[in-house]
Amino acid sequence: MSTEEYVWRDHVVQKLRERDRKECETFKEIIVQNNRLIDHVAQLKSDNLKLSVENEQLRNAVSTGGTGPNVAIATLEKKLLAQQEELTDLHKRKGEHSQMIVDLNLKVEQQKELIAEREHSLYEQQTANNRLRAEVQLLHSSLEELKKLNTTLLDEHTALQLAFSSLEDKMRNVQDENRYLLERLMRYRAKDADKLNEENESIIRKRSAKLKRDLEDAVREPNSAINQIVPATGSTPLHRNSSPAQFSGTTVSDEEIDEGLINGAMEALGLNDEEYISARFTAGEIGHDLARIGTNMSMETLKAAGYLGQPNPTKILMKFEAHENESHAVRWSPVERMVATGGADRKVKLWDIGKSSTEPRAVLSGSSAGINSVDFDSTGAYILGTSNDYGARVWTVMDNRLRHTLxxxxxxxxxxxxxxEPIKVVTGSHDRTLKIWDLRSIACIETKFAGSSCNDLCTTDSLGSTIISGHYDKKIRFWDIRTEKQADDVLMPAKITSLDLSKDCNYLICSVRDDTIKLLDLRKNQVISTFSNEHFKISCDFARAAFNNCASKIACGSADGAIYIWNVNGFLETTLKGHSTAVNAVSWSPNSNSLASVGKSKRCIIYSDS
Structure with a gap:
């Protein structure tokens, strides 16, 4: 036989011995007791047989008679009685042993049932074990595949991160170059503006001198038209030497005299409205004249002369539901025809105005509370949003991903x-502090304690050397981050809701809760003009007013759903309708004469001049 057959036989013998051991071990004691009882019964049967023989012999002896036999019979009877007692005792013990056997048989049955249950449980456990081993093997194979996939993804992520770092460096270099070119362009423009101002001043001086001489010559002529001016309320000619209060019984006011003088001068010199406005504007007297005679010259005349700047947006270009409930913020992109809005539904949405799409271009999520403000960086690549969850977030516009959470x-x-930009951000909060964040380490590098809730803020230039913040305690605060010193505060008549800065950083508008808008000259650090209207009401504590691109117009929404547009010279130029509820924020397009607005009615409206 081969070695394998011997191994197989030994294995079978070993299994049989193990089975015998498991099956006999439980009944070993019972078998021993049973064998002992069988031996004892055999012994008793042998003794009983002997006694039966002796009994028979004694009976035979009794039947033959004799004294000796009687004694023997008595003795045998005694022995028989003793044997019967012993037999009774043995029967009793046999009954006990039988009962013991029955009890042991019951135990054997119980043990068999227990063994059957354990064998069934063992079979189930073996089946489950086999199944788990198969699952473990499958999981091991899946784990190996995941490890390989993870290694591949890590390699791809490393490659993408390197590519991203390279592109980010390129972008920063381009931004630096762009900033440098912009600064050069601004310097050249400033030089050109200075030259143009010098030329304009010389032309103005010449034209003013000529106009003055012509007026003096006209006044000196005795029969000139200026001495024959008829006031608007009278029919008697007005002479230079006459009293301004009475002419032939007709009372004439100072305003009427001034208006008559202006009209007479225009007739004497052969000037129309536009030419006169131009001459007086260059001499710096147009505001004085209008203040004296009222706005007798029509707004159309002023617009035609070019002193009200570009036309106002009058038509609704787009109207759409921006958010699920109240909208709080709106901002135009500096490079695209795109608007960002933020609302109480915790989302920032981007809208493509150039395509007139009423579906959002992107929805930026990540905030766990309502959005309070949105803003772009100067390149339009990043969008910054603040919310009621005590945080601020930075998203990238290109891929709509959340980059930083502050x-x-x-x-x-x-x-x-x-x-x-793009490395630092300043935030203002209701916790009465301003925080400056470094986006490279995503950490707060400086905290400024203002002592009052901040409702809005702005920075004076791209370097962010000065931060201007408006507060609940009616103060505008100025912070120089280079020296960590605070400049003098400017006190307003009521709490401040918003701030906006002109591009040249010389003028600041401030919307105030007393339903006015203040214009500040930052070179003098004082209020130079106030804008208001009897129907104009600030809608809430975070209502936003805004300059247009060239800082010639100011727009702000009102609680009655209208948008009021003032010229910086003080005129209320127009009122835009469209909202049915209070307007919270407005934003002028930097590249066109368009205005975006949002309010409590969830609606965003885009106004345009064409």
Whole structure:
């Protein structure tokens, strides 16, 4: 036989012995007791047989008679009695042993049932074990595949990260170059503007001198038209030497005299409205004249002369539901025909105005509370949003991904702006602090304690050297981050809801809760003009007013659903309708004469001049 057959036989013998051991071990004691009882019964049967023989012999002896036999019979009877007692005792013990056997048989049956249950449980456990081993093997294979996939993804991620770093460096270099070129362009423009101003001033001086001489010559002529001016309320000619209060019984007011003088001068010199306005504007007297005679010259005349700047947006270009409930913020992209809005539904949405699409171009999520403000960086690549969850977030416009989450305030964050873009951000909160964040380490590098809730803020230039913040305690605060010193505050008559800065950083508008808008000259650090209207009401504590691109117009929404547009010279140029409820925020397009607005009615409206 071969070695394999011997191994197989030994294995079978070993299994049989193991089976015998398992099956006999439980009944070993019972078998021993049973064998002992069988031996004892055999012994008793042998003794009983002997006694039966002796009994028979004694009976035979009794039947033959004799004294000796009687004694023997008595003795045998005694023995028989003893044997019967012993037999009774043995029967009793046999009954006990039988009962013991029955009990042991019951135990054997119980043990068999227990063994059957354990064998069934063992079979189930073996089946489950086999199944688990198969699952483990499958999981091991899946784990190996996942490890390989993870290695591949890590390699791809590393490659993409390197590519991203390279592109980001290129972008920063391009931004630096763009900033440098912009600064050069601004310097050249400033030089050109200075030259143009010098030329204009010389022309103005010449024209003013000529106009003055012509007026003096006209006044000196005795029969000139200026001495024959008829006031608007009288029929008697007005002479130079006459009293301004009475002419032939007709009373004439100072305003009528001034209006007559202006009209007479225009007739004497052969000037129309536009030419006169031009001459007086160059001499710096147009505001004085209008103040004296009222706005007798029509707005159309002023617009035709070019002193009200570009036309106002009058038509509704688009109207759409921006958010699920109230909309809080709106901002135009600096490079695209695109608008960003933020609302109480915790989302920032981007809208493609150039395509007139009423479906959002992108929905930027990540905030866990309502959005309070949105803003772009100067390149339009990043969008910055603040919310009521005590945080601010930065998204990229290209891929709509959340890049940074800035948390650390203990109150809702109302406003945020880039400083030293794109590496730093400043945020203002209701916790009475301003925080400056480094986006490279995503950490707060400086906290400024203002002492009052901040509703809005702005920065003076791309380097962010000065931060201007408006507060609940009616103060505008100025912060120089280079020296960490605070400049003098400017006190307003009521709490401040918004701030906006002109591009040249010389003028600041401030919307105030007393339903006025203040214009500040930052070179003098004082209020130079106030804009208001009897129907104009600030809608809420975060209502936003805004300059247009060339800082010639100011727009702000009102609680009655209208948008009021003032010229910086003080005129209320127009009122835009469209909203049915209060308007919260407005934003002028930097590249066109368009205006975006949002309000409590969830609606965003885009106004245009064409």
């Amino acid at each position: 948390t650390g305030h203990s109150g809702k964050v109302m406003a945020a702006k880039y400083v030293q």
